[in-house]
Amino acid sequence: MSAPDPLVAVVTDLRGETDDLVGLLSRVPAGSWRAPTPAVGWTVHDQVTHLASFDEICRLAVTDADAFGRERKAVLARGDDFPDRLVEEHRGLARAEARHWFARSRRRLLAALAAADGSARVPWFGPDMSVTSAATARLMETWAHGRDIADALGVPQPPTDRLKHVAHLGVRTRAFSYALRDLTAPEVPVRVELAAPSGATWTWGPEGVDDWVTGTAEDFCLVVAQRRHLTDTHLAATAGAAREWLTIAQAFAGAPGPGRVATTRT
Numbered sequence: 001m002s003a004p005d006p007l008v009a010v011v012t013d014l015r016g017e018t019d020d021l022v023g024l025l026s027r028v029p030a031g032s033w034r035a036p037t038p039a040v041g042w043t044v045h046d047q048v049t050h051l052a053s054f055d056e057i058c059r060l061a062v063t064d065a066d067a068f069g070r071e072r073k074a075v076l077a078r079g080d081d082f083p084d085r086l087v088e089e090h091r092g093l094a095r096a097e098a099r100h101w102f103a104r105s106r107r108r109l110l111a112a113l114a115a116a117d118g119s120a121r122v123p124w125f126g127p128d129m130s131v132t133s134a135a136t137a138r139l140m141e142t143w144a145h146g147r148d149i150a151d152a153l154g155v156p157q158p159p160t161d162r163l164k165h166v167a168h169l170g171v172r173t174r175a176f177s178y179a180l181r182d183l184t185a186p187e188v189p190v191r192v193e194l195a196a197p198s199g200a201t202w203t204w205g206p207e208g209v210d211d212w213v214t215g216t217a218e219d220f221c222l223v224v225a226q227r228r229h230l231t232d233t234h235l236a237a238t239a240g241a242a243r244e245w246l247t248i249a250q251a252f253a254g255a256p257g258p259g260r261v262a263t264t265r266t
Contacts, residue, residue: 007118010135037152046087055105126253144225159197159218170224211242224251229262
């Protein structure tokens with residue numbers, strides 16, 4: 001029996017994550033679309049238009065590298081804070097327009113991803129990556145921005161085993177997190193053992209090493225997506241390489257993120 005196509009698996013889970021977010025947005029009261037979220041300066045409306053913008057840009061990366069190159073140049077011309085500039089430009093959109101834009105851009109992106117070769121390389125704002133990795137990054141972004149919206153509204157966002165994609169991306173971007181800050185990643189391996197929402201155990205890295213991280217998959221994903229400060233989770237990490245990594249972990253491209261401010265004492 002052949003192994004499942006990794007891209008098919010990611011796109012299937014991206015559809016599921018999209019459905020969850022669309023369901024959440026359908027319950028947002030009209031007056032709450034301009035409510036602030038934990039991302040400083042961003043409202044629920046901003047979170048939605050950010051996703052729509054980068055869905056369109058990602059689709060270009062997958063389908064037309066030249067057009068993506070022109071779009072990337074235009075986006076980067078806005079400065080290092082280009083994500084903030086982009087959401088500012090779309091704050092005049094009505095709530096219904098923002099929702100429809102996200103639905104349309106996501107539908108077109110999913111179609112482009114489903115038709116692509118998962119191993120093909122595509123350009124991005126960081127290093128080039130495979131189409132499968134691009135789909136994984138969109139899943140991570142969907143979940144992370146959905147979490148910001150859920151936190152703003154004070155509603156739960158139950159974790160699912162789709163988080164395995166986010167956790168895998170978080171592990172794979174360990175060296176990238178250092179490079180973003182002009183630092184050299186330690187060469188020592190780190191063992192990561194996470195409790196999945198289903199009760200399974202997910203692991204990365206060799207057994208028996210001195211540096212390790214343990215905890216729930218949800219907490220790990222919140223940290224690598226910079227949605228929680230490490231001290232506001234129940235993750236355990238050894239001093240040294242493991243804990244140092246978690247203090248700068250960043251699973252998304254762009255400028256080094258500031259992370260979230262701790263709300264509990266260390």
